[in-house]
Amino acid sequence: MERRRTSSPSVAASAADSGAAAVRLGEAGELPGTNPVNMAHVESPPETPAPRAKRGVPEGLWQKCEGCQGTIYRKDAEEILNVCPQCGFHWYVSAAQRIVQLCDEGTFEEWDANLRPTDPLGFRDKKPYAERLVAEQKRTGLSDAALTGTGMIRARRVACGVTDSSFIMGSMGSVVGERLTRLVERATAERLPLIIISASGGGARMHEGILSLMQMAKVSAALARYSQAGGLFISVLTNPTMGGVAASFASLGDLCFAEPRALIGFAGPRTIKATIRVELPKGFQTSEFLLEHGFIDRIVARKDLKSEIARAIDYCGG
Amino acid sequence: MSRGLHRLPLEKPIYEIEDRISALESAPLGAQQQEELRRLKREVVEVQKRIFGSLDPWQTVEVARHPDRPKTSDYLSLLFDEFVELHGDKSFGDDPAMLTGFAKLDRHKVLVIGHQKGKTLTERQACHFGCAHPEGYRKAMGKMRLAAKFGLPVICLIDTPGAYPGVGAEERGQAQVIAESMFLMATLPVPVVCTVIGEGGSGGALGIGVGDRVAILEHAYYSVISPEGCAGILWKSADHKAEAARALRMRSHDLKSFGVVDAVIEEPPGGAHRDPRQTASRLKNYLVRTLRELVAQPPAALVAGRYEKFRRMGKFLEPGAATA
Numbered sequence: 075m076e077r078r079r080t081s082s083p084s085v086a087a088s089a090a091d092s093g094a095a096a097v098r099l100g101e102a103g104e105l106p107g108t109n110p111v112n113m114a115h116v117e118s119p120p121e122t123p124a125p126r127a128k129r130g131v132p133e134g135l136w137q138k139c140e141g142c143q144g145t146i147y148r149k150d151a152e153e154i155l156n157v158c159p160q161c162g163f164h165w166y167v168s169a170a171q172r173i174v175q176l177c178d179e180g181t182f183e184e185w186d187a188n189l190r191p192t193d194p195l196g197f198r199d200k201k202p203y204a205e206r207l208v209a210e211q212k213r214t215g216l217s218d219a220a221l222t223g224t225g226m227i228r229a230r231r232v233a234c235g236v237t238d239s240s241f242i243m244g245s246m247g248s249v250v251g252e253r254l255t256r257l258v259e260r261a262t263a264e265r266l267p268l269i270i271i272s273a274s275g276g277g278a279r280m281h282e283g284i285l286s287l288m289q290m291a292k293v294s295a296a297l298a299r300y301s302q303a304g305g306l307f308i309s310v311l312t313n314p315t316m317g318g319v320a321a322s323f324a325s326l327g328d329l330c331f332a333e334p335r336a337l338i339g340f341a342g343p344r345t346i347k348a349t350i351r352v353e354l355p356k357g358f359q360t361s362e363f364l365l366e367h368g369f370i371d372r373i374v375a376r377k378d379l380k381s382e383i384a385r386a387i388d389y390c391g392g
Numbered sequence: 393m394s395r396g397l398h399r400l401p402l403e404k405p406i407y408e409i410e411d412r413i414s415a416l417e418s419a420p421l422g423a424q425q426q427e428e429l430r431r432l433k434r435e436v437v438e439v440q441k442r443i444f445g446s447l448d449p450w451q452t453v454e455v456a457r458h459p460d461r462p463k464t465s466d467y468l469s470l471l472f473d474e475f476v477e478l479h480g481d482k483s484f485g486d487d488p489a490m491l492t493g494f495a496k497l498d499r500h501k502v503l504v505i506g507h508q509k510g511k512t513l514t515e516r517q518a519c520h521f522g523c524a525h526p527e528g529y530r531k532a533m534g535k536m537r538l539a540a541k542f543g544l545p546v547i548c549l550i551d552t553p554g555a556y557p558g559v560g561a562e563e564r565g566q567a568q569v570i571a572e573s574m575f576l577m578a579t580l581p582v583p584v585v586c587t588v589i590g591e592g593g594s595g596g597a598l599g600i601g602v603g604d605r606v607a608i609l610e611h612a613y614y615s616v617i618s619p620e621g622c623a624g625i626l627w628k629s630a631d632h633k634a635e636a637a638r639a640l641r642m643r644s645h646d647l648k649s650f651g652v653v654d655a656v657i658e659e660p661p662g663g664a665h666r667d668p669r670q671t672a673s674r675l676k677n678y679l680v681r682t683l684r685e686l687v688a689q690p691p692a693a694l695v696a697g698r699y700e701k702f703r704r705m706g707k708f709l710e711p712g713a714a715t716a
Contacts, residue, residue: 220568248706295578
């Protein structure tokens with residue numbers, strides 16, 4: 075199943091760009107020259123809809139599972155919320171699909187959809203950020219990496235936000251920070267339980283420089299106010315949640331749930347390897363690793379997420 | 393003035409003139425040599441001003457990392473009348489990369505928190521070159537709570553390449569502690585003044601960076617990612633670090649224009665390492681002036697003002713204005 079590798083060279087290059095962007099929030103010394111394909115395992119969501127050359131097989135019928143490397147009939151996985159029927163690995167789901175999975179049918183109303191990213195630094199690497207944004211928007215159908223709004227979960231009204239790891243690795247720039255901050259502020263004003271599902275391998279978005287870093291403080295400050303007002307925040311960590319996202323709102327839940335076998339951590343595995351120069355322990359930076367070290371409350375399978383969230387809201391008096 | 397141990401290539405013209413000055417001074421001086429000496433002394437200041445007035449972004453990073461650049465430990469003695477170190481996070485350990493303690497600044501009793509890089513190789517290794525572990529941030533948070541309880545203003549000195557990336561750091565919750573620290577700082581009911589004195593490396597810097605006022609020394613930097621890290625990811629090679637440093641707009645005046653820092657504290661000609669005393673004196677003036685203004689505010693106003701300060705950060709478009 076090499077279908078995902080058959081894209082044109084230019085597409086492959088841009089996918090690798092954002093693939094690598096994933097690892098990190100930015101600590102010293104990301105290793106140059108390491109194999110970006112490794113990162114694809116971590117960051118590139120299996121379903122990233124990239125244009126690909128057709129080879130006479132109906133598109134997207136089969137998919138390679140990044141958990142067991144098996145070749146899976148995609149419909150089988152889709153029927154169980156994009157989970158591998160063989161090994162139970164939780165595949166990528168888009169922000170829109172998340173909302174469908176999480177909220178009661180037809181109850182979701184999006185907030186702040188009109189916000190649009192801009193290019194405050196005039197940033198350009200191999201490609202100008204402004205062009206990268208347009209390409210990502212076209213490819214994903216999203217305006218930026220987060221979707222926020224209100225909906226019902228088993229008839230309980232909540233404020234909810236999701237990040238989508240396919241949009242520049244789900245990284246947080248000004249729009250993601252602003253949408254989430256407004257979400258938290260509105261949840262505070264309307265006294266709503268708050269659910270944020272993170273899928274952000276990219277941490278704080280490099281292309282918006284220091285302004286991205288400041289979004290971490292902005293969202294965290296809003297969450298501090300929300301908490302003082304007595305609000306319940308349930309943070310759901312999914313594959314992958316790294317860097318500046320892990321080091322801000324994603325870790326600040328009154329309750330932290332994680333989907334099984336998600337990659338969650340601060341520094342990217344490559345950065346750590348380059349710093350300490352030893353092999354990383356097996357299962358390092360997975361949900362199970364975090365549970366063992368005391369940083370998450372429960373590992374929750376995707377099929378149980380909705381009922382687990384509803385139950386937690388009930389316990390906390392929502 | 394420390395001199396000569398670590399010479400940056402960009403400082404070469406300065407050292408050349410200084411070598412000529414020392415050569416002249418070592419011999420008895422006639423009238424002509426006196427004149428030459430005066431000329432050289434004027435010239436060395438001019439050359440310093442010229443070089444340090446036109447550093448490119450990568451050179452700024454080199455200056456910010458200069459081994460002779462004054463560190464938190466230097467400022468502890470230069471800024472404060474007294475420093476009483478307080479150790480430990482009451483949970484796991486005492487991270488030498490994060491210094492905390494009581495101090496006296498002018499008429500104010502304060503609590504100081506600062507990244508510590510160390511001076512000698514042994515110290516630098518013990519401090520992981522200024523990269524704090526989770527216990528460092530937990531220590532900082534513990535002392536901030538103490539400051540909040542007893543009404544002490546908090547002074548943070550930021551100088552880190554980033555929070556430590558390692559197995560132990562991840563096991564002990566590096567992401568968790570940085571998040572918690574920002575969360576805590578957002579609501580501290582005491583004045584908080586932060587200054588980036590050297591490297592403002594990403595989340596590790598911001599973890600003690602949520603203040604009522606944030607200042608930066610002229611040749612320090614503050615960035616979402618190190619230029620090497622950014623180059624490695626976006627250019628696929630750390631060789632492009634100079635381009636990355638330029639693209640990231642991480643220098644003091646850029647940060648001021650983005651509204652991320654409130655003040656840029658000018659360094660002496662030739663940089664902070666040429667004259668730590670004068671640098672510290674300018675920083676002290678800023679801190680004293682700022683504290684005087686902040687201690688006059690009631691706690692609720694401080695917290696509200698701090699919220700609004702960070703609330704404004706970011707840049708995006710909002711066509712049609714009203715929310716959906």
